[in-house]
Amino acid sequence: MSSKVLPLMQQPRVQRIVYPGLVAVVLLAVWQGLVSGLELPPYLVPSPLLMVKTLVTDWLALGSALLVTVRITLLAFVVATVAGVLISFLFVQNKLIETALFPYAVLLQVTPIVAVAPLIIIWVKNPTASMVVCASLVALFPIISNTTLGLRSIDPDLQSYFRLNRATRWQTLTRLRIPSALPYFFGGLRISSGLALIGAVVAEFVAGTGGTGAGLAYQILQAGFQLNIPRMFAALLLISLTGVALFAAMAWLTRRALGAWHASETSHD
Amino acid sequence: MDRHHGAAAPAPPAIQILSAEKTYPDGTHALQPVDLTIEEGEFVTLLGPSGCGKSTLLKMIAGLLEPSDGRLLLWRRPVTELQNSANKLAFVFQSPTLMPWASVRSNVRLPLELVGTPRAEADARVAEALKLVGLGKFAGALPRSLSGGMQMRVSIARGLVTQPQLLLMDEPFGALDEITRHKLDTDLLALWAAKKLTVVFVTHSIHEAVFLSTRVVMMAARPGRVVEEVVIDEPFPRTPDFMVTPQFSRYAKQLQDSLLRASADTDEEVAS
Numbered sequence: 001m002s003s004k005v006l007p008l009m010q011q012p013r014v015q016r017i018v019y020p021g022l023v024a025v026v027l028l029a030v031w032q033g034l035v036s037g038l039e040l041p042p043y044l045v046p047s048p049l050l051m052v053k054t055l056v057t058d059w060l061a062l063g064s065a066l067l068v069t070v071r072i073t074l075l076a077f078v079v080a081t082v083a084g085v086l087i088s089f090l091f092v093q094n095k096l097i098e099t100a101l102f103p104y105a106v107l108l109q110v111t112p113i114v115a116v117a118p119l120i121i122i123w124v125k126n127p128t129a130s131m132v133v134c135a136s137l138v139a140l141f142p143i144i145s146n147t148t149l150g151l152r153s154i155d156p157d158l159q160s161y162f163r164l165n166r167a168t169r170w171q172t173l174t175r176l177r178i179p180s181a182l183p184y185f186f187g188g189l190r191i192s193s194g195l196a197l198i199g200a201v202v203a204e205f206v207a208g209t210g211g212t213g214a215g216l217a218y219q220i221l222q223a224g225f226q227l228n229i230p231r232m233f234a235a236l237l238l239i240s241l242t243g244v245a246l247f248a249a250m251a252w253l254t255r256r257a258l259g260a261w262h263a264s265e266t267s268h269d
Numbered sequence: 270m271d272r273h274h275g276a277a278a279p280a281p282p283a284i285q286i287l288s289a290e291k292t293y294p295d296g297t298h299a300l301q302p303v304d305l306t307i308e309e310g311e312f313v314t315l316l317g318p319s320g321c322g323k324s325t326l327l328k329m330i331a332g333l334l335e336p337s338d339g340r341l342l343l344w345r346r347p348v349t350e351l352q353n354s355a356n357k358l359a360f361v362f363q364s365p366t367l368m369p370w371a372s373v374r375s376n377v378r379l380p381l382e383l384v385g386t387p388r389a390e391a392d393a394r395v396a397e398a399l400k401l402v403g404l405g406k407f408a409g410a411l412p413r414s415l416s417g418g419m420q421m422r423v424s425i426a427r428g429l430v431t432q433p434q435l436l437l438m439d440e441p442f443g444a445l446d447e448i449t450r451h452k453l454d455t456d457l458l459a460l461w462a463a464k465k466l467t468v469v470f471v472t473h474s475i476h477e478a479v480f481l482s483t484r485v486v487m488m489a490a491r492p493g494r495v496v497e498e499v500v501i502d503e504p505f506p507r508t509p510d511f512m513v514t515p516q517f518s519r520y521a522k523q524l525q526d527s528l529l530r531a532s533a534d535t536d537e538e539v540a541s
Contacts, residue, residue, distance in 0.1 A: 158367075161360065166383070
């Protein structure tokens with residue numbers, strides 16, 4: 001830690017918030033100015049002010065839709081994380097298992113979820129469950145590939161050291177493999193959190209056409225049919241904000257988990 | 270041969286290498302058959318250029334590599350059959366090989382935890398080992414906040430914390446600057462004397478070998494083999510002054526010549 005205190009505006013933490021904020025203000029002002037100046041009708045491009053006003057007036061519908069989408073996203077994210085980690089552990093047990101199964105993990109990844117979603121929605125009766133399945137399929141792969149890579153990324157000398165000291169398989173796993181894998185795992189989490197949201201929205205779109213679900217994507221669809229463009233924009237804004245919030249939460253979690261070794265161990269003395 | 274620690278009883282040799290050799294499945298002859306006996310309390314250096322099989326030999330002693338033929342015995346028993354061999358021998362790698370996520374204290378405690386030493390006893394021994402290498406104040410630091418030399422000291426403390434009889438070191442100070450290396454060499458000799466250790470030390474530095482050893486095993490490459498054994502019959506403790514004595518230069522010259530002869534032989538074989 002440097003003992004010198006920088007002026008507020010020169011601190012990187014302040015800069016990281018203030019500068020993007022300034023860009024947002026400028027962009028919103030230009031947007032508002034263009035809409036008012038050119039007198040664009042709200043059914044083509046609503047002004048930012050109108051968007052916010054819609055968000056407030058339609059909060060009853062939009063807020064509950066947000067909850068539905070967030071719930072599916074989080075459920076899918078948890079399912080993908082748990083399943084992805086379990087699959088990774090399976091992969092690193094035996095090179096043959098990985099060789100045999102990895103192509104199918106890739107297959108899962110490269111098949112567009114939009115194409116598979118209708119099938120899943122037919123097969124899985126419960127609409128929430130079906131959308132969670134879709135979204136977890138999208139979010140699964142980065143967890144598998146990152147965690148597998150992490151579990152394999154061990155300093156070979158350190159591995160020899162464990163072997164020399166007759167470490168059991170379990171000791172090597174908990175004291176060497178898992179800590180080595182954590183940075184990779186958190187990298188995977190960060191990618192997957194965004195993908196879970198995308199998966200949830202896509203699943204809602206597909207399911208929405210079938211008449212079920214009341215998430216944000218469904219709101220966008222409905223608003224589109226009704227040419228309620230301000231509401232569409234408001235729903236879109238909520239989806240974006242959810243994504244940003246997820247990303248920030250993952251970044252925070254990563255800092256907490258990887259920095260904790262630091263703090264907990266140095267606070268000893 | 271017991272002039273250093275004076276253990277007069279018929280103690281078994283610490284290490285017996287009986288025609289151990291290493292050939293890889295692709296036919297590479299990493300090491301021609303080696304016969305070597307190392308007594309308790311010796312400080313033996315395996316000296317040679319890269320590719321001479323000195324690290325291979327060290328790893329075979331540790332049981333990290335299987336000889337393709339021949340046998341290796343520690344205290345007359347195969348290393349794999351040694352009860353608690355983890356506690357009897359310690360291996361120090363070329364790099365510090367520390368867990369970057371764990372504090373110095375946790376790193377040094379690791380070998381004790383792996384064998385289930387009670388926490389209080391482990392902590393006491395860790396503190397003692399860290400004091401021994403002069404890092405008592407850095408127990409809570411993370412490895413990355415230490416210099417290369419200090420990280421190496423942590424690695425040595427982790428080796429010593431199990432109170433081993435045999436210390437195997439694979440070019441431990443090769444990546445350090447010369448001044449730090451001299452310091453660690455001197456400290457290592459003090460530890461060796463104080464703890465009555467048996468040390469097998471791999472290096473490619475003739476000067477380091479002469480300075481440290483009771484005996485130097487000279488090796489040559491292509492194929493990896495032992496070419497000569499030289500007893501460094503000089504008293505301990507040795508200080509850096511030893512490095513400017515005529516005896517030191519004579520030993521260094523002798524090893525240098527033998528190394529040149531060995532590589533000349535190889536070159537002729539290649540030429541013919």
